[in-house]
Amino acid sequence: MxxxxxxxNPALDLLLPQRRFSREEWLTLIEHRLNSIKPYLDNFTLExxxxxxxxxxxxxxxxxxxxxxxxxxxGWTEGVLDSQGLxxxxxxxxxxxxxxxxxxxxxPLWGMLRNGSLVSMxxxxxxxxHRVDGDKHSGSVxxxxxVVIKETDVATILSFYPDAxxxxxxxGPSHLWWQLGKQIEEFVSRRGxxxxxxxxxxxxxxxxDMLLKRTGADKREETEKDEVACTS
Numbered sequence: 001m002x003x004x005x006x007x008x009n010p011a012l013d014l015l016l017p018q019r020r021f022s023r024e025e026w027l028t029l030i031e032h033r034l035n036s037i038k039p040y041l042d043n044f045t046l047e048x049x050x051x052x053x054x055x056x057x058x059x060x061x062x063x064x065x066x067x068x069x070x071x072x073x074x075g076w077t078e079g080v081l082d083s084q085g086l087x088x089x090x091x092x093x094x095x096x097x098x099x100x101x102x103x104x105x106x107x108p109l110w111g112m113l114r115n116g117s118l119v120s121m122x123x124x125x126x127x128x129x130h131r132v133d134g135d136k137h138s139g140s141v142x143x144x145x146x147v148v149i150k151e152t153d154v155a156t157i158l159s160f161y162p163d164a165x166x167x168x169x170x171x172g173p174s175h176l177w178w179q180l181g182k183q184i185e186e187f188v189s190r191r192g193x194x195x196x197x198x199x200x201x202x203x204x205x206x207x208x209d210m211l212l213k214r215t216g217a218d219k220r221e222e223t224e225k226d227e228v229a230c231t232s
Contacts, residue, residue, distance in 0.1 A: 033177065046086065047085075050063050054107075054123075073147045075150045083114070088110055088111065089107075090110065110152065117151060119150065119152060120149070120151075120156065120160075121148070122148045124145050161175060
């Protein structure tokens with residue numbers, strides 16, 4: 001590819017026509033967005049898998065706490081919870097979406113690690129003590145009894161999100177698309193704050209340097225002149 005040619009963006013070919021997308025087209029879009037993020041992961045401040053807090057809503061926990069509570073971890077390898085990356089909860093983690101006719105449900109989480117690999121973290125919850133009366137929920141939100149961690153792919157991650165025809169309900173593949181976009185917005189915001197704080201500190205130091213020179217107590221220039229004389 002010559003320097004004057006723009007790199008082909010498969011997302012634009014799909015996004016420009018105004019229409020709904022098939023499952024295969026959503027797969028292309030999500031793969032593109034993940035691949036776009038991947039080169040920048042080394043420059044981002046990332047959470048570890050173990051410290052990321054997930055919900056059942058109202059009862060936040062993280063995987064490190066579950067491990068310390070002797071919850072069974074399948075696919076466990078030493079240090080896996082220290083892996084840094086972007087981690088997300090799928091719409092199936094929303095307790096309002098659970099099938100309370102069941103005693104146990106799966107709560108799929110996923111992430112992209114700093115090295116660009118994809119991983120799923122499926123939590124198995126015992127919800128038999130959760131009671132629903134109309135729109136009222138009571139009892140235990142759910143007790144985690146098992147966690148399965150394994151490498152995964154984009155197609156599997158997309159399966160955690162309902163079919164494309166449900167996208168208008170804000171829980172389909174478009175929800176995954178916007179999750180990734182929101183993550184980058186947050187990075188930009190944090191970097192912006194950091195840049196502005198650094199600029200403020202720089203201006204403070206420039207003022208203090210100027211005032212120091214006016215006192216005559218700054219011997220740095222004389223020292224530099226002596227060093228130049230010694231090397232000449």
